[in-house]
Amino acid sequence: MTATMIKEFRLPDLGEGLTESEILSWKVAVGDTVTLNQVIAEVETAKAVVELPSPFAGVVAELHEQPGTVVEVGKPIVSFEVDDAGSSNGGSAPIAGKASAGTGSTGGVSAGDRAAVVDGVGSPAKREPNLVGYGAVVEHSGRPARRARGQAHETKSPAPEAPAAAELVVSRQAEPETSERPRSTPPVRKLARDLGINLELVPGTGPGGLITREDVQNFSTAKQAPAEVSVSAQGERETRTPIKGVRKFTAAAMVQSAFTAPHVTEFLTVDVTATMELLARLKGNKAFEGYKLTPLTIAAKAVLVALRNNPSLNSRWDEAKQEIVQFNYVNLGIAAATPRGLTVPNIKDADRLTLRELSTALTELTDTARAGKTSPSELSGGTISITNIGVFGIDAGTPILNPGEAAIVALGAVRKAPWVVNDELAVRQVMSLSLSFDHRLVDGEQGSRFLADLGSILADPAMVMTMI
Template identity: 55%
Template structure:
């Protein structure tokens, strides 16, 4: 007898409650192996690839790209014993051969952090599904347990060919993909096909009663707030209205640091290393934290305690196509300058590709945001929730500077530090910022720390 299991959306170790389906890599009839990547989802922190814990044959795909589903919702049905009888998945789940509810729930835990929520999902039909009625011997399922009907365009087995971003665009613009003919090879629907269909199309249904529907030819666009943007907005509002922010500024001459950087590029220890000014800033922050541990602490409101961290999990704010993310360099204070430079290069590359694991974006202790990469001098950054301080690293520019009583053109940098005044007093914040500035202005000061 076949054994059917449902692959559920599980908590990917970050406490999420929902995720958007980016891509489903399998179709009904496909054979899968243990740990094969079958679904890609976007959570509030990262794009995540989900492996399946069983081998078998996909019998149903229950989630479409672009859909938002809750933790515990079924994504796929898998026959893990394809050599068994021809009983349908519905029989195995709803019929007399179904396991007891508790046993079924235990069998369907695909990942650590499984959630028990259930969400009704719109099912995608099998490619060659016959339209005949169910066998007479199959007991009828209760009305409440019947699967949601498939979309009208898909009942005949037709599934429009389009990539996930194109599906998402069509969803945002209110375009029905089943009405389009793809212009790309193989009949694949492109972004241009969707945009062309949207121009003369009737207004799409509004996302909310109070929001007007987009009008063809309008010079405005409406994009749902979700994923990274939604998480960032919630975190920044929470931080701005919870932690009393103070921001201080410091302008320094970093000509000695830039000269040292040029010398180190030729050193054997830095062969193949992308040594950026940000690597010097990361090292300076880790060293300065040891003299002012208050900036590397957490305010525990519930316990009424300040938690001091004897390690530095350094957050680096990175702009990506998905929005702002802050991956962490674990135990950055234990790294040498070459190790920090390599870690920064790997971190930023992975973040821009959207491949940072969710576990790498939590539990930071202090953050650097490099606004200088955009040519900006400085700013007033908002502290990441759970941290006490964030340093903004500005652009390094040629500027007039007084050296030994004489005016000279030097490499000048502006720093700004925002800190939580519940944890950090003005004296402590000023001391930390001055220490970071001193290490960047004169790297030789490091031997005195």
């Protein structure tokens, strides 16, 4: 008879050091048989909605969290009953992902840790796939790999080695806590988890802003007061919505950007009649049949061309190293309004794409964003962004930089307006361009030249020939 064992799947870090995710829905139930990499849940991070694949093949033994629950990275969310094919004695192995006695860290291993099983003689069993790669290989001594120096969790005195049985090895090092994470002790963090309290909302009264047990208890008492309801009852004059997920991340990012990078915004109104005529011709061209072409498509290509002569707008300020990072590629971000809030996914290496390829990439990007399926990797690594406010009938604005980028272009609505052409008044199609840039990276002259080049291309697309 085949022996079985219970393995836990802990919520992994889904990208960019995210600390928590909300369980939106389970795709499986207790008792269901699942296969490796089968989608078992849908979770919302601070950046996107992500489908979680199963790291094991087996039977769902327990769902630890309910839909609507915000779960910290590293916390168990589901347990599986799997065949213990690698066990020589038929006994059950330790739970996957849980810290062994030798690690002793409070609350188990840290974000996204996974386990590899080792047989009784110390030879590693087959490593198990996970969201970020494969389990770590253990040393031939049979002992777990050492924790890296500077790991976030404290390490207690090592316990005696376990007898000849399966041992666990952490496959990923825990990422160090950032200064943005609330300062508290492990017992206080456990108390907060038990009370369902987000420590980011708790003001610390201890030394250096340390959050104490009393701070958590006082916050819990205040939270339970009638005035602190999250959503008002029907008929009330106010409705309160919890700030979490994408909206919470976006708000924090915009505040950081607005008060970190010195913004400068310039405006230029352009006669884009020639661009609109080009767009009409391309739509009737068989070479572009089946492609979705819009003013955004042409404007995006124009931005990429204008960057060639103005590379300073495609850079980043590295405060820690006191360096200016010049990107030799363009990951073009496109601001997208979604039901869950504003996101800015980006097209990788957009500068290498043809107009048709760019059209396809834009269509896929916007469709994915509207469906809430944008992955964390698509939301990170952008180098410059475009926000198309013209689709809302807006002419101009002062866009806030996407954090880590030097510039953002806002495209206004295309409108018919009186315009002077060859000293005569004519009705033309015009668009207003708004450019915000980080004045630490971009001088006024550089920003103005870029905006002028962009305007020249949109006013006369043939100008591209002079810039490439």
